[in-house]
Amino acid sequence: MSEEQNNADNKITLVDDDGNETEYEILFTFDSEDYGKSYILLVPADSEPEEQVDVLAFSYDPNAAGAEDGDIDLIEIDDDDEWQMVEDVLDTFLNDENMQ
Secondary structure (H helix, E strand, O other): OEEEEEOOOOEEEEEOOOOOEEEEEEEEEEEEOOOOEEEEEEEEOOOOOOOOOOOEEEEEOOOOOOHHHOOOEEEEOOOHHHHHHHHHHHHHHHHOHHHO
16 A cells, blocks of 8 residues: 655555555554554544544654655555554553543
8 A cells, every 4th residue: 555645634545456546534643662663543634523433553663765755655564463552552552541
């Protein structure tokens, strides 16, 4: 999956294999020392603040070529333990008012 990032408003556009574009808002990013990766969590840009939505999560390399221009490759997370770690971080974020 490819993406383009608009740093001005913290949004990202994902383009699927069929060329369809969908805009998402970056919820937050974080690094994991355990996995040696960076992660990005996204929510649909058109969602309402209290609306229940699916959060998308990907790993990425912030130091990859093109990253400084906002053009990064998002990597799907396919390891169950890694997913659990991401879900735990998301739960902490959602339950800690100081982090939002």
